[in-house]
Amino acid sequence: MKRFEWSLRLKGFPVKEAKKTQAIIDGFGTNDYGNYLSKQLQSIVAFHLKHTPFYSTLCQDINTSNWAEIPVITKGNLQQPLANRLSDKYTIKTVHKHKTSGSSGTPFEFAKDNFAHAMTWVTFMQRYSWFNIDLNTSKQARFYGIPLDTKSYYKERLKDWLGNRYRFSVFDLSDVALNKILQKFKRTKFDYINGYTSAIVQFAKFLERKNIILKEVCPTLKVCIVTSEMLFDDDKKLLEKQFNITVVNEYGAAELGLIAFQDQQDQWLVNSNHLYVEILDDNNQPVPYGTTGKIVITDLYNRAHPFIRYELGDLGSLSDKSTLQHPILESLTGRTSDFISLPSGKIAAGLTFYYVTKTVIDKEANVKEFIVEQTKIDTFKIDYVANEALSSSQQKAVQTAVDKYLEPNLNLVFEHKAILEREISGKLKQFRSEF
Structure with a gap:
């Protein structure tokens, strides 16, 4: 049919x-x-x-x-x-x-x-x-946001049924929630995965920590x-x-x-x-x-x-x-809106800052995901989710990379969080600027 x-x-x-x-x-x-x-x-x-x-x-x-x-x-x-x-x-x-x-x-x-x-x-x-x-x-394994009001929630669930897909909400990416997703993969013959990049990457990082290959758990993928x-x-x-x-x-x-x-x-x-x-x-x-x-x-x-x-x-x-x-x-x-205006007058793509920071954090720490927000012309706030807070040496490594690839004397403020704020749709906006 x-x-x-x-x-x-x-x-x-x-x-x-x-x-x-x-x-x-x-x-x-x-x-x-x-x-x-x-x-x-x-x-x-x-x-x-x-x-x-x-x-x-x-x-x-x-x-x-x-x-x-x-x-x-x-x-x-x-x-x-x-x-x-x-x-x-x-x-x-x-x-x-x-x-x-x-x-x-x-x-x-x-x-x-x-x-x-x-x-x-x-x-x-x-x-x-x-x-x-x-x-x-x-059969689709869908990593998307979902409305929380009752009418819209069930409307999306009906659309998922008609589209032959099962939706995993991206608003909770804790290990407990990710383990429930894994169990669903074990029980369901999914053909493909579709959805927001950041949420799917978090699921992959969870599997890496557990030393699990998804295709072995769900051979139909x-x-x-x-x-x-x-x-x-x-x-x-x-x-x-x-x-x-x-x-x-x-x-x-x-x-x-x-x-x-x-x-x-x-x-x-x-x-x-x-x-x-x-x-x-x-x-x-x-x-x-x-x-x-x-x-x-x-x-x-x-x-x-x-x-x-x-x-x-x-x-x-x-x-x-x-x-x-x-x-x-x-x-x-x-x-076009994701640009950094730096104190020197230099203009850089916001994702450049995110990428430089990401490269260092992935190598130096146990950070699961993070976002960068420019709060002042020379100040950037980095909210991150990790099992442990970044050490001073890890924060310094990020600062060194930013000094090298963007410009020196930028202020970095690190904030360790249990969960990151996503947009209403469920997307994770990786760089934000108030300028």
């Missing part, structure tokens, strides 16, 4: 039609794909100019026949009631509504028409099948798919070692669906089925392959709400091996 597809169709999402469209796209040669993309870009712009007052106002006095002049939509543009942003062909009751997680600091409600939402899920099905995962039949948070190379090696299965990095956003997915050759293939991805500089001009810039995305099919040249808030680069039809995401370096 195709329970998952059945649940989508029951909600009015035309999965069959989306699959047919995807099959046509997959069959395009280079020239045909270029023509298809050009046609879809022109079509989606023309539709929203005609039917979406919000978008036509943004494009007022602009030559929309020139793609480079089409405005980049920011999250700030979208922070107004959803009804103000819908096209006149849809109403609040005839669209798929959802909210972004707010991890960028600017949450908002968005909408997709039913066909656009079906295209999103058909793409997920296609990519997961690369690793022999069928969303209709494969095929692959681990991590999403929503950065996956560092050493963490990926840990997951591969303790799970003894393939680890795949997924990059997506609630409002767009799947953006990029690693294939069997470890290439991060961009979803070119229904998205067009650009990398732009601060002046909204395209940058060469291999150069880091703002990730800007157009949804080719969403007619309910315009996501046209939408600035996601992330930074990344495309590989020089990319083609129009098969773009390859070379790097994902964090959010």
Whole structure:
């Protein structure tokens, strides 16, 4: 029984039609794909100019026949009631509504028409099948947050049942909770793991402490798919070692669906089925392959709400091996908001600070997880979870690394905690700044 597809169709999402469209796209040669993309870009712009007052106002006095002049939509543009942003062909009751997680600091409600939402899920099905995962039949071990109010809680549990998955809450990652997760793996024939990177890494560290290989406990496991948070190379090696299965990095956003997915050759293939991805500089001009810039995305099919040249808030680069039809995401370096302003005037990516600190702590101490918060221009607070507090020599090692890789004379404040505060969604924001 195709329970998952059945649940989508029951909600009015035309999965069959989306699959047919995807099959046509997959069959395009280079020239045909270029023509298809050009046609879809022109079509989606023309539709929203005609039917979406919000978008036509943004494009007022602009030559929309020139793609480079089409405005980049920011999250700030979208922070107004959803009804103000819908096209006149849809109403609040005839669209798929959802909210972004707010991890960028600017949450908002968005909408997709039913066909656009079906295209999103058909793409997920296609990519997961690369690793022999069928969303209709494969059992998922899901590491995600879950609402705690009764109605929303059971709504998510029903969605989990329809999606053939079992959810482990990421809000409790104590050894007691992780041991319960382990016991569930022993009793259940899971096919794959999916969820927030930080929580899955904590489970792997727990297995490492117990000297347990998950594949030996749950032989049916095929692959681990991590999403929503950065996956560092050493963490990926840990997951591969303790799970003894393939680890795949997924990059997506609630409002767009799947953006990029690693294939069997470890290439991060961009979803070119229904998205067009650009990398732009601060002046909204395209940058060469291999150069880091703002990730800007157009949804080719969403007619309910315009996501046209939408600035996601992330930074990344495309590989020089990319083609129009098969773009390859070379790097994902964090959010545009995750930058450190240092006393010297130097600007650094927030994840650089996190990574430097993480490298030292992993080597020198028993720290399970931690977050870094910039509280003053020269002061950084490091909250961490560990069996024992960091010794003075371990704290000094972190300070030395920060002096070397960022700049000297920065103040580090260490705080030993029993548990770290996660966002409402359950994600762990690894770097925060009040500046």
